[in-house]
Amino acid sequence: MRTIxxxxxxxxxxxxxxxxLTLDGGTITAxxxxxxxxxxxxxVVMPALANAHDHGRTIRTSSIGGFGRPLxxxxxxxxxxxxxxxxxxxxxxxxxxxxxxxxxxxxHYTGVQxxxxxxxxxxxxxxAASDAGLRIAFAVAMRNQNPLVYGDSAPVLDHLSPEAxxxxxxxxxxxxxxPVAAQLERVDAVAEAIGGPMVDVQYGxxxxxxxxxxxxxxxxxxxxxxxxxxxMHLLETRYQRDYADAAFPQGIVTHLKEIGLLSxxxxxxxxxxxxxxxxxxxxxxxxxxxxxxxxNLALRSGLAPVAALLKAGVKLAIGIDGxxxxxxxxxxxxxxxxxxxxxxxGFEREMRVEDVLEAVLANGHATLNSPVTxxxxxxxxxxxxxxxRAALDADxxxxxxxxxxxxxxxxxxxxxETIVAGRTVLSDGRVTGIDQEAVHHEVRSRLRSGMVAGEGxxxxxxxxxxxxxxxxxxxxxxx
Numbered sequence: 001m002r003t004i005x006x007x008x009x010x011x012x013x014x015x016x017x018x019x020x021l022t023l024d025g026g027t028i029t030a031x032x033x034x035x036x037x038x039x040x041x042x043x044v045v046m047p048a049l050a051n052a053h054d055h056g057r058t059i060r061t062s063s064i065g066g067f068g069r070p071l072x073x074x075x076x077x078x079x080x081x082x083x084x085x086x087x088x089x090x091x092x093x094x095x096x097x098x099x100x101x102x103x104x105x106x107x108h109y110t111g112v113q114x115x116x117x118x119x120x121x122x123x124x125x126x127x128a129a130s131d132a133g134l135r136i137a138f139a140v141a142m143r144n145q146n147p148l149v150y151g152d153s154a155p156v157l158d159h160l161s162p163e164a165x166x167x168x169x170x171x172x173x174x175x176x177x178x179p180v181a182a183q184l185e186r187v188d189a190v191a192e193a194i195g196g197p198m199v200d201v202q203y204g205x206x207x208x209x210x211x212x213x214x215x216x217x218x219x220x221x222x223x224x225x226x227x228x229x230x231x232m233h234l235l236e237t238r239y240q241r242d243y244a245d246a247a248f249p250q251g252i253v254t255h256l257k258e259i260g261l262l263s264x265x266x267x268x269x270x271x272x273x274x275x276x277x278x279x280x281x282x283x284x285x286x287x288x289x290x291x292x293x294x295x296n297l298a299l300r301s302g303l304a305p306v307a308a309l310l311k312a313g314v315k316l317a318i319g320i321d322g323x324x325x326x327x328x329x330x331x332x333x334x335x336x337x338x339x340x341x342x343x344x345x346g347f348e349r350e351m352r353v354e355d356v357l358e359a360v361l362a363n364g365h366a367t368l369n370s371p372v373t374x375x376x377x378x379x380x381x382x383x384x385x386x387x388x389r390a391a392l393d394a395d396x397x398x399x400x401x402x403x404x405x406x407x408x409x410x411x412x413x414x415x416x417e418t419i420v421a422g423r424t425v426l427s428d429g430r431v432t433g434i435d436q437e438a439v440h441h442e443v444r445s446r447l448r449s450g451m452v453a454g455e456g457x458x459x460x461x462x463x464x465x466x467x468x469x470x471x472x473x474x475x476x477x478x479x
Contacts, residue, residue: 025422047383092436092439122194130198144178204232279305306342
C-alpha cells in the first residue's frame with residue numbers, strides 16, 4: 001500500500017487540485033481531494049504517457065550523419081550501424097522512455113539485429129522491456145517488396161559504379177523476403193513467446209510501398225480472424241504519396257477499406273500526405289493516426305494535417321518515431337511541439353491542449369492494448385508520471401495552472417517518478433531496473449568498434465544517395 005499526495009492531478013478529464021492517491025499493487029484504490037491547507041507534495045500527477053509509434057532505436061541517428069536527410073536515403077544510412085546484442089540494443093531506448101514518463105510504447109520492430117533466431121531475439125527485447133518496467137506493443141515488421149526504392153531497383157543499380165553496386169546488392173538485395181504465410185506464422189510464434197499483460201503483439205506491415213497487396217490482404221484477414229491489432233506507416237512522404245497514387249489509382253485508403261484493413265484495430269503512423277476524402281474514410285472506420293511531428297521535421301517529410309484529422313473526428317495518438325526533437329525520446333517536449341505547431345494562430349483554436357492530452361494519455365494507450373484509460377480514478381491501473389511542479393515553476397511569481405506550465409516548459413528533466421503497473425521504474429532521475437549510463441556506454445563502445453565493418457558501404461553512400469535523389473527528383477522534383 002502506498003499513498004501519494006500532490007498539488008494537482010491532470011488527466012483526460014481535466015485538472016483537479018491538491019489530492020491524495022492510494023495505490024495497492026498495480027491498482028489505484030482511492031483518489032481523494034485534500035482539505036484546504038493540508039500539507040502535500042508539490043507534484044503534478046498524470047497517467048503515464050503512451051508513445052504510440054516508435055521502433056526502439058538504440059542511438060541517435062544524427063551520429064551517423066542522418067540529420068536532415070529525406071527518409072528515402074536516411075533509411076539506407078541506418079545500415080551503417082553494426083548489429084548489437086538485442087537486449088542491449090533495446091535496453092537503451094526503453095530506459096530513456098521511462099526516464100521521460102512513458103509507461104507504454106510501440107515497438108514497430110524494423111531494426112532486426114539478426115545475430116540469433118528471430119524469436120530468440122524478440123525474447124531479449126521483451127526482457128529489456130520488463131527490466132525497464134515499460135509496457136510495449138511489439139509489432140512484427142512485415143515487408144516483401146521494394147528494398148531499395150519504391151518500384152524497380154534496376155534504374156538505381158544501373159547508375160551506380162561497380163563497387164557501389166556490389167555493396168548495395170550485398171546489403172539490400174541478397175536475402176529474399178519470407179513468403180506471406182511464413183510472415184503470418186512468425187507473428188503467431190512471437191505472440192506465443194512474449195505475449196502477455198505487459199506485451200501486446202501486433203501485425204506490423206511496414207507500409208503499402210513495402211508490402212505487396214497479397215501480404216496486406218492476408219494481414220487484414222488474419223487481423224479480422226484473431227482480433228490482433230495492425231500497426232503500419234502510411235503516406236509519410238510525398239514520394240510515398242506518388243507511389244500510392246500510381247499503384248492504387250482507385251485511392252490507397254479506398255483500397256485498404258476494400259480489403260478490410262480499415263477498422264478500429266488499425267493504427268496508421270504519419271498520414272502526412274493524406275487527402276480530405278481519405279481522412280473522412282479513416283474517421284468513419286475508427287482508425288487511429290499516430291502523429292510524429294519531430295520525426296517528420298527531421299526527415300523533411302512535412303507536417304501532418306492535424307487540424308483536418310481532428311475536425312473529421314479521427315482518433316489521434318502521438319509517437320516519437322525514434323526522432324524526438326532533441327533525439328532524447330522526450331515525449332513531454334513532443335506534446336508541446338505538436339500543440340505549438342497545430343493549435344492555430346492568433347485567436348483561432350484548431351487543436352486544444354485537451355486534444356493533446358487525450359492523444360497521449362488515452363488514445364495512444366488504446367492502440368497499444370494498454371489498460372490505461374487516461375483517467376486517474378479508483379480501480380484504474382497504477383501507471384503514473386509524477387512531475388516536479390516546484391521545478392516546473394521555479395520562478396514562483398503567481399499561481400499558474402499546471403497544464404499551462406506543462407505546455408510551456410515541461411521536459412523529461414521535470415519527471416520525478418514514473419510508475420508502471422504499481423512499480424516505480426524511475427525515481428529522482430534514476431531508472432531503477434536498468435543501469436542507464438552503463439548501457440549507453442556499452443552501446444556506444446560496441447557501435448564504434450562495429451563501424452570498421454561498414455567502411456565499404458560508408459565509402460559508397462554519397463554515390464548511392466546522389467543516385468537515389470536523382471531517381472526521385474526525376475519523378476517529383478529534387479529531394
